[in-house]
Amino acid sequence: MNTQKAKRVTIADVSEASGMSKAAVSLILNNKPGTRLSVEATERVRAAAKELGYRPNAAAQSLRSGKTRxxxxxxxxxxxxxxxxxxxxxxxxxxxxxxxxxxxxxxxxxxxxxxxxxxxxxxxxxxxxxxxxxxxxxxxxxxxxxxxxxxxxxxxxxxxxxxxxxNELDSGAHAVHRVLETGARSVALIGAHQNAENDPTSYPSITRRFTSLRNALQESNLEVLGEWVLEDWNPTDGYAATAQMLADGHKPDAVICANDRVAMGVFQALAEQGLVPGKDLSVLSFDDEIIASYLRPQLTSIRLPxxxxxxxxxxxxxxxxxxxxxxxxxxxxxxxxxxxxx
Missing domain, CATH: 3.40.50.2300 (Response regulator)
Structure with a gap:
């Protein structure tokens, strides 16, 4: 078995293959500005380097620049x-x-x-x-x-x-605007996070998300039927809050969920009552985790980028x-x- 290390392709090899001087090859391969070399020469050098499998010597570059890239x-x-x-x-x-x-x-x-x-x-x-x-x-x-x-x-x-x-400062307003586009007259919020409610400065994104939601709802003509605060953002919490909402007689035109895991529980509670998101009411969420596309119907969600x-x-x-x-x-x-x- 031959374990001999392959010979590194050098600038000299590229120079010989392209018919250009080593100095010209170095300028082209290192993207030096102001070389005044022709487009044809540049393309010839780069083609030769690609064919030979030339790779820059990272260690040498680091020594010259003081950067390891x-x-x-x-x-x-x-x-x-x-x-x-x-x-x-x-x-x-x-x-x-x-x-x-x-x-x-x-x-x-x-x-x-x-x-x-x-x-x-x-x-x-x-x-x-x-x-x-x-x-x-x-x-x-x-x-x-x-x-x-x-x-x-x-x-x-x-x-x-x-x-x-x-940009959570705008995310809540975006959600409310989308709900209004459906013609909804009432909405429920499920998933304000208990820790963020108690200590908003430690949870900047959650706090901004719900501040944006609440401000946008105040400026809209939507009736807010309730806001359910959860200890955690899990499907079980979303399920329990939605089941309680329905048991209390609230039937919103739309539900805005804190995140997709909460929405998963919301879907389960709605299904038990024969309610279908997208048909009987609208459900919108945040984060766009992979489960948003696995739910049926698939979940509309505002993506964390x-x-x-x-x-x-x-x-x-x-x-x-x-x-x-x-x-x-x-x-x-x-x-x-x-x-x-x-």
């Missing part, structure tokens, strides 16, 4: 949950487009491990850090001073920093736009079958 992603639970895989996809794709690779580490929700993992990333000479969070919360991260540019995705820190968040948030974090990091501000990413409404036609 590597980013570090540290998450609390993102890598081990299916809900936020889009965040990783967005980060990886945006990094690849900019010629960077990504090292990924996971704290498994153990906050005391964050400082240690950040130091490990620093020792690996990453050019910057992205801290990604499953739950959009305000944290006291106590980020160690490493000198690394750092951006938070789907979370905030007590200390000022650059953060990328979903994990992939777009991840991509924006990479762009801000690599472009050096690190002012301690929030960058809001719009949340699109994904239309399915659970809304009544007017």
């Amino acid at each position: 590597t980013l570090g992603l540290i998450s609390d639970q993102v890598t081990v949950t299916r809900f936020a895989s889009g965040m990783i996809t967005g980060i990886l794709r945006a990094a690849e487009e900019r010629g960077h690779t990504v090292l990924i580490a996971e704290t498994f929700g153990k906050r005391d491990q964050l400082a240690e993992v950040i130091q490990q990333m620093a020792h690996r000479d990453v050019d910057g850090l992205i801290l990604g969070f499953m739950d959009s919360r305000k944290h006291d991260l106590k980020i160690p001073a490493t000198g690394l540019p750092t951006i938070l995705v789907n979370g905030l820190d007590d200390s000022p920093c650059t953060a990328v968040l979903p 994990y992939e777009e948030m991840g991509a924006l974090a990479v762009e801000l990091l690599l472009d050096g736009k690190l002012d301690p501000v929030e960058h809001q990413v719009e949340m699109p409404l994904i239309e399915r079958d659970s809304m009544k036609a007017r």
Whole structure:
């Protein structure tokens, strides 16, 4: 068995294959501006490099630039949950487009491990850090001073920093507008989160979502038949709240759910009473998890833009736009079958 390591293709090899000087090849392959080389010469060099399988020497580039072209992603639970895989996809794709690779580490929700993992990333000479969070919360991260540019995705820190968040300030108003389009006259809200109600500053996204909902409802002509506060956002909580709502005699034209897991329980309670979303009433939710498309009828939901948030974090990091501000990413409404036609 031949285990001999394949010979690395060099600039000299590309030079010989293309008939161009090594200096010209280096300028073209390293995208040096102002080379004044012809389009034909550039295409010839790139074609030869592709045919030979040329790859830049990352170690040599790092020595010249002082950059490793590597980013570090540290998450609390993102890598081990299916809900936020889009965040990783967005980060990886945006990094690849900019010629960077990504090292990924996971704290498994153990906050005391964050400082240690950040130091490990620093020792690996990453050019910057992205801290990604499953739950959009305000944290006291106590980020160690490493000198690394750092951006938070789907979370905030007590200390000022650059953060990328979903635009929950408009999400509730978007939901109410969609309900009004169905001609609904009454609505029920199911899923205000108990912890967010008690401590709104620690739950910025949830608080903004429901503040936006309540403000939009006040400005509308919709009758709010009730608002059910839940201890958690699980199907069982959504089921119990909806069953109680129906038992109390409330029959809204529309139900707005806190998230898709709550909506799953809402669907179950409605089905027990022979009520079909999209036919007898409208049901709209938030997050657009995979279960939204598995429910029958399929659930209309306002998407958490994990992939777009991840991509924006990479762009801000690599472009050096690190002012301690929030960058809001719009949340699109994904239309399915659970809304009544007017």
